[in-house]
Amino acid sequence: DGGITQSPKYLFRKEGQNVTLSCEQNLNHDAMYWYRQDPGQGLRLIYYSQIVNDFQKGDIAEGYSVSREKKESFPLTVTSAQKNPTAFYLCASSMAAGDYEQYFGPGTRLTVT
Amino acid sequence: GENVEQHPSTLSVQEGDSAVIKCTYSDSASNYFPWYKQELGKRPQLIIDIRSNVGEKKDQRIAVTLNKTAKHFSLHITETQPEDSAVYFCAASIPPSNFGNEKLTFGTGTRLTIIP
Numbered sequence: 001d002g003g004i005t006q007s008p009k010y011l012f013r014k015e016g017q018n019v020t021l022s023c024e025q026n027l028n029h030d031a032m033y034w035y036r037q038d039p040g041q042g043l044r045l046i047y048y049s050q051i052v053n054d055f056q057k058g059d060i061a062e063g064y065s066v067s068r069e070k071k072e073s074f075p076l077t078v079t080s081a082q083k084n085p086t087a088f089y090l091c092a093s094s095m096a097a098g099d100y101e102q103y104f105g106p107g108t109r110l111t112v113t
Numbered sequence: 114g115e116n117v118e119q120h121p122s123t124l125s126v127q128e129g130d131s132a133v134i135k136c137t138y139s140d141s142a143s144n145y146f147p148w149y150k151q152e153l154g155k156r157p158q159l160i161i162d163i164r165s166n167v168g169e170k171k172d173q174r175i176a177v178t179l180n181k182t183a184k185h186f187s188l189h190i191t192e193t194q195p196e197d198s199a200v201y202f203c204a205a206s207i208p209p210s211n212f213g214n215e216k217l218t219f220g221t222g223t224r225l226t227i228i229p
Contacts, residue, residue, distance in 0.1 A: 033216070040122070042202060042221040043157070058216065059114075090156065097216065099145030099164070099206050104156040 003027045006091050006105035013085075013112050021076045021108045023091030031097040032074035036060060037088040037107075046089075049074055050097040078110065085112045115140040117205050119220030127228050132193055134223045136203035137185040145206040146179060146186045147217070152199045160201075161188070190225075198227045 004025040013019045025032065034046040045058030049068040063082025068074055074093075078085045090107045094100040116139040126132045138146075147162035163170045163177045163186065170177050176189040190197055204217040 035219075040221060042119075043219040045216055045218075048216055098208065101147065101159045101162070102217065104158070106156050 004091065004093050004103050004105040006089075006108050008108060009106065011108055011110045013110070015112055016080045017112075018077055018079050019085075019110065019112075021078065021089055021091075021110070023074045023076065023105055024072055025074075025093040025103075025105075026072060027093055027103060028071070029093035029095055029103075030071070031094045031100070032068065033092040033094075033102065034058075034064070034066065034074070034076045035090045035092065037090055043090065046076065048097065078112075085110060115143060115205055115207060115218040117203060117218050117220045119203050119223060121223060122221065123224045123226070125226045125228055126193055128193055128195060130193055132188075132190045132197070132225055134188045134201055134203070134225070135185060136187070136205075136220050137183075138205040138218075139184070140205070140207055141181075141184060142207045143184075143205040144208050146177070147204050147206075148177060148188050149202045149204065149219075150199045151202065151222075157202060193227045195227050195229060198225060200224050 007022045033048040035043040044060050046064050047066040049055040052071050065077045088109050091105040092102040094102045119136045144165040149157040150160045151157040161177050163179050174191045179186040200222045202222050203220040206217045
């Protein structure tokens, strides 16, 4: 299960606060992704990055922001503008974008009250 | 953009029987179709994938079939075992282009339960 890590495993925040989720990979992958997983809704793409210093919005980017300053790291910030932030967040990476296997991290469960 | 529908949402089968999960996609340009398995409390992992130049692919008890004309693909698990109990996700991806669409679109998942 090594190669891509997320921290922390559980995160609790008060409403109105921004929170940053960490994602690190040592697989030398160019592409990285953030997904949100809610019961019955599968994996929905928030943001993805094909290369350092570049990223693109996914299907549900509103209320989230990312950066890709290093190849190994792709942190996700859940801002106070995200109306329903409580969810399970999964980070993934692949050799390149498109038709390559994605390797997932263990996930972070965020609870906002 | 691509839309992937997955059925059924839940499936229970007797141990030893076969299980079939079906997905349809909307974009005829899609050419890569992976299946991921997520066991309870664990991360999704790729179990099999197929590309549009192939109609069927097998790996031991698991097979995937693709019908490009009908735009649907299916996961077949034979001789099911208790460890097959998990949530299965299908996905589709279109070829890389200049439009930045190089991403997977996932189905909503199927919770498979194997009854001992």
